[in-house]
Amino acid sequence: MSQPQLRRGPSRPDPEPHVPHGPRPARLVRWLGGFGAAAAGYAVFQSVFGLLPDNLGGQSARYAVALVGGLGTAVAVWLSAALLRARSEHNSATGSGQLPVPGGTGPDGPGPLPDLFSAAYRALAENICVVDDPVRGRLTGWPHSLGESGPGRPTSVGTAYGLHIMLDLGMPEGRVGAGDLVDTLWRLRLPDGGWSARSQGSEARPEVTAHVLGALARAGASRERLAEEVAICEARFTTELDRTGRELTHVVTTVLRGLLRAAPDSAALPLLRDHLVEGAVTDPRRRHLRCWGYRLAPPHGPPSPLHTAQAVVALDRVARVLGGESGNARAAREDGVRWLLACPDAPHDTCLDLSNLREEVRRPRTDDPTRHEVLNVRHFTASWIVRALLTPGARALAREDGVEEEWRELLNGAASAVLAGQTDGVWTWMRDDSSELRRPMWMTYQGLSALRSHAVWMYQPSTRQPNG
Incomplete structure (x- = not known):
């Protein structure tokens, strides 16, 4: 049987330059901003006054020139200290959980x-497709990608992801209706x-199937x-x-996550969980x-941050839905979190653990076992790392192990x-074979x-007191 293939693939533009997470201002910086500025100014004043010739317009002129030099030096030192302090405070805020945003509006703005x-x-609203199919009826949804060439046609995968997005965004107005998307997914059923x-x-x-069922369950489809x-x-x-x-x-x-939404009491959940742990x-x-790795049976492939993150997310959700987990499942899940936290590369917004992957799922066709059905699956690794580290189990483990700073x-x-x-x-x-996006x-x-x-996770309500 042909084995799936796993490849690294580019997918995102170069991120913004990494902002180092530095400490708060040292005593030297605070000293420069206070007494240091005055001391530097006075030292320059004394030096300049001593170096100026006696015949430079009299004593008053010498004092004036030296005073200007001293004041200029003091202001320059004070401004330098203020700049260092501002940079250090920004880096400290980043390290405490604030996401650095290029061109942001600051802590007081949105x-x-x-x-x-x-x-x-x-x-999504501008790119939604509506097609009247002679067999399936009216289809409302999205193709696999936005802006595909040729006439667009809703697909099961694209429409299910679109439904997930709309449910997350709350559908603020009626250009896109969840009911139309749900009906379309049922009409696309084989x-x-x-x-x-x-x-x-x-x-x-x-x-x-599990992915579509998860979207339908979120949208309130009939349990029966x-x-x-x-x-x-x-x-x-x-x-x-x-x-x-x-x-x-x-x-x-993927099957685990879909069943957790569509059938949280399924007898298959603990079996699939144990199968995942054993792999x-x-x-x-x-x-x-x-x-x-990308496989649960030999050959497993190299250790993979992407697949480890996917396993951590699935195991954490299973534990919460089933109301507990075995000792072996918990140990495996916690090891997966610790493995992600042990990333040796830096900076962590461009490290190798965030490399996106492309995976080929090759199955023999049931109508002709000599031929294979090939599904190209692409993985957005950074998003999975975020989701894995934000699981309740990962946050609790970081506190227990005393590695909250590394986790953050x-x-x-x-x-x-x-x-x-x-x-x-x-x-x-x-695309791997061209520059097409x-x-x-x-x-x-x-x-x-x-x-x-x-x-x-970052949200903190304002602590400011109302006026009056």
């Missing part, structure tokens, strides 16, 4: 997210049940109707029927901590990388979701 979210909503990606043909695949599709998805996602999918970290974690590997380069630094670096990848609220991916729906959803989670 951040970039309101405009970014508005731009994202506007882009005749034998389930959903597939555009390149997967007419056979349902568990990762796409969801249960029918969940049963079909679970029955098909077995080692006998889908060995390739069961061996891939991406597929298993972890140890990394001798990072203190022999457990992590994940990695989190802010990944969030900065996510922010740097968008233009007007839409994220772009550069695509705007995939999944990438915009993951970018918005990561920034929204980071903003919620």
Whole structure:
């Protein structure tokens, strides 16, 4: 059986220059801003006065020239100290959890997210497709990427991600209706049940089915109707029927996340969790901590920050939904968090752990096992790192291990990388075989979701007292 392939791929423009996380002003800086400025000015005054010739317009002229030199020096020293203090305070604020934003409006003004979210909503509303299909009826949604060439047509994957985005943004007005998107996803259901990606043909695949079911569940779809599709998805996602999918970290974690939304009482959840835990590997380069490669069975592939983050997110959610976790599952999840925090590279907004990946899922076709169905999956690694580090379990572990500073630094670096990848609220991916930029729906959803989670974690209500 052909194995999936994993490749690194560029997807985002160069991020803004890294802002170092420095300490608060030292005593020397504060001294320069106070007594030091006066002392420097007086020293220059004395030196200049002593060097000026006696015949320079009399004693008063000598005093005047020396005084001007001393005052100029004092002002220059004071301004230099003020600049150092301002830079140090900015760096300290960044290290304490504030996201550095190029061109930001400062702590008293709005951040970039309101405009970014508005731009994202506007882009999706302007690019929505409405197609009257003679068989399926009216379809309202999005293709795989915004701005695709040719007539646009809603797909299961693009519309499901669009529905997720709209639910996150709150749909402030009626240009896009959740009901139309939900109806479209049901109409795109395959005749034998389930959903597939555009390149997967007419056979349902568990990762796409679970993703669509998760979006439908968030939108309030009927539990009875969801249960029918969940049963079909679970029955098909077995080692006998889908060995390739069961061996891939991406597929298993995607199915887990979808079932957690659509069927939180599913008997498959603990089984898939244990399967995911058993697929972890140890990394001798990072203190022999457990992590994940792109495969859950040999050959596992190299340790992967992306797949480790996906596993951490899935295991954390399973633990919360099921009301607990086994000792082995908890140890594996915590090892995954510690492995992510052990990133040896710096700065953390451009480190190698944030490299985006492209993965090929190759399955033998059921109608012709000698041929393969190929699904290209691209991964926005920085967004997954943000989501993994913001899980409740990761935050608690950072406090317990006393590594909150390292956790915060990695989190802010990944969030900065996510922010740097968008233009007007839409994220772009550069094709591997050309300089063409695509705007995939999944990438915009993951970018918005990561920034929204980071903003919620950062939020602190104003402590200012009202006037009067």
